[in-house]
Amino acid sequence: xxxxxxxVGTHKGGFILTSDAKRQRWDVSGPEFAGWxxxxxxxxxxDPDRLFASQSTGWFGQQIQRSNDGGKxxxxxxxxxxxxxxxxxxxxxxxxxxxxxxxxxxxLEPSLIDPxxxxxxxxxxxxxxxxxxxxxxxxxxxLRQHTTGSAWAPGAGGLCLHTIVQDPSDSRRIFIAISAAxxxxxxxxxxxxxxxxxxxxxxTIPDQDAEVGHCVHRIAMHPSRPRTLFMxxxxxxxxxxxxxESWHEVSGNLPSDFGFPIDVHAHExxxxxxxxxxxxxxxxxxxxxxxxxxxxxxxxxWEALTNGLPQSNCYVNVLREAMAVDSLDPCGVYFGTSGGQxxxxxxxxxxxxxxxxxxxxxxxxxxxxxx
Amino acid sequence: MIRIVLPYHLRKLAQVDGEVRVQxxxxxxxxxxxxxxxxxxxxxRGTIRDHVTQHRRDFVRFFACSQDFSLEAPDTPLPxxxxxxxxxxxxxxxxxxx
Numbered sequence: 001x002x003x004x005x006x007x008v009g010t011h012k013g014g015f016i017l018t019s020d021a022k023r024q025r026w027d028v029s030g031p032e033f034a035g036w037x038x039x040x041x042x043x044x045x046x047d048p049d050r051l052f053a054s055q056s057t058g059w060f061g062q063q064i065q066r067s068n069d070g071g072k073x074x075x076x077x078x079x080x081x082x083x084x085x086x087x088x089x090x091x092x093x094x095x096x097x098x099x100x101x102x103x104x105x106x107x108l109e110p111s112l113i114d115p116x117x118x119x120x121x122x123x124x125x126x127x128x129x130x131x132x133x134x135x136x137x138x139x140x141x142x143l144r145q146h147t148t149g150s151a152w153a154p155g156a157g158g159l160c161l162h163t164i165v166q167d168p169s170d171s172r173r174i175f176i177a178i179s180a181a182x183x184x185x186x187x188x189x190x191x192x193x194x195x196x197x198x199x200x201x202x203x204t205i206p207d208q209d210a211e212v213g214h215c216v217h218r219i220a221m222h223p224s225r226p227r228t229l230f231m232x233x234x235x236x237x238x239x240x241x242x243x244x245e246s247w248h249e250v251s252g253n254l255p256s257d258f259g260f261p262i263d264v265h266a267h268e269x270x271x272x273x274x275x276x277x278x279x280x281x282x283x284x285x286x287x288x289x290x291x292x293x294x295x296x297x298x299x300x301x302w303e304a305l306t307n308g309l310p311q312s313n314c315y316v317n318v319l320r321e322a323m324a325v326d327s328l329d330p331c332g333v334y335f336g337t338s339g340g341q342x343x344x345x346x347x348x349x350x351x352x353x354x355x356x357x358x359x360x361x362x363x364x365x366x367x368x369x370x371x
Numbered sequence: 372m373i374r375i376v377l378p379y380h381l382r383k384l385a386q387v388d389g390e391v392r393v394q395x396x397x398x399x400x401x402x403x404x405x406x407x408x409x410x411x412x413x414x415x416r417g418t419i420r421d422h423v424t425q426h427r428r429d430f431v432r433f434f435a436c437s438q439d440f441s442l443e444a445p446d447t448p449l450p451x452x453x454x455x456x457x458x459x460x461x462x463x464x465x466x467x468x469x
Binding site for chain 1: 378379380381384414416417418419422423428429430431464465
């Protein structure tokens with residue numbers, strides 16, 4: 001019988017939530033790595049019991065943990081993330097050049113085809129790869145050394161590479177997103193990269209249509225349609241149908257086009273989910289109502305999903321890594337909040353309930369569908 | 372043997388309880404102690420000082436014999452009481468944040 005396993009990263013440790021296919025009763029284990037910030041935990045699609053976790057603190061830096069038994073036991077692997085070649089500078093908040101400095105791993109993306117290959121997106125923005133299950137890491141420096149790299153500037157959360165999306169039809173094509181530089185794509189396995197930001201407009205930069213400089217919060221893809229991408233930007237929900245070559249706004253009737261996560265239904269490539277957040281500056285749900293919005297038309301036409309979610313006095317945030325979908329039928333949808341709740345819906349968003357309510361602030365949610 | 376007291380999170384990482392003891396041949400300095408510590412517990416590499424620059428991480432301090440050695444040069448000899456194992460070398464996570 002199928003099971004689901006949620007991998008939840010929080011400000012004070014990692015948690016694993018498991019359920020059978022009904023997704024009504026959940027077992028909660030953790031915290032793993034108690035007291036550390038767990039930015040992301042993700043499992044290998046090839047070997048689901050192989051998990052990678054990014055563990056960090058401002059005191060003692062970065063650790064990468066690996067489990068080969070579905071999270072029962074963990075071991076530290078390599079934590080040495082060193083930029084390749086001449087390090088150079090990027091732009092600092094005040095416009096001055098600032099040396100690239102490694103701060104933390106935001107995102108770990110295991111390969112779709114090789115359990116020993118895993119990619120890491122880090123702050124200051126760079127793309128690393130391990131081909132030995134995390135035992136050693138090497139930067140693919142073509143991204144950071146792109147001709148625009150010296151002009152990249154951090155958003156409020158830092159200059160972070162937070163999103164890595166692999167094309168399941170072409171293992172050499174990978175999309176990444178950086179705040180606040182934008183989307184880049186490689187077609188040669190990470191050696192060279194091109195900005196993929198045509199069509200994005202950002203009022204927060206002098207040239208609203210600039211090649212780079214856009215604060216992209218998240219991109220998502222359905223595996224059956226790798227040329228179609230969805231994006232939640234710092235204002236605007238966007239869609240591309242040509243592999244990121246161009247983008248079009250699909251915010252439609254959303255109450256706010258600001259937010260962090262975006263995801264795609266496991267079985268309906270045109271069904272997408274966002275969680276609108278009021279901005280600028282407030283970063284909580286409009287009107288204190290926690291609403292997931294679903295579009296069945298790839299954007300533009302959105303419906304609010306509220307059944308089981310708090311509809312008054314709710315002022316949490318949902319971060320970019322903190323939403324995921326399982327691949328059961330019906331599709332399960334999950335998200336975690338800055339208030340420590342993890343909500344789940346076993347029916348594609350029609351009904352919601354809190355799986356847990358009082359975790360530390362949630363940084364990331366991933367889900368594995370296990371047979 | 373040199374006695375080292377690690378903060379809670381580093382003890383957990385290194386999977387040790389209580390004090391750690393390392394052998395240092397030659398002059399006993401911060402660098403020599405940390406080199407020996409990292410050789411004995413490789414998981415601690417990068418947690419106390421930067422992998423590349425070897426600079427002390429900002430929120431880590433080094434105390435011994437009721438003195439703060441955090442700002443001393445890494446090759447400055449430490450007190451004889453540390454070298455003899457009479458006093459521990461303390462690696463401390465600074466009080467910062469919640």
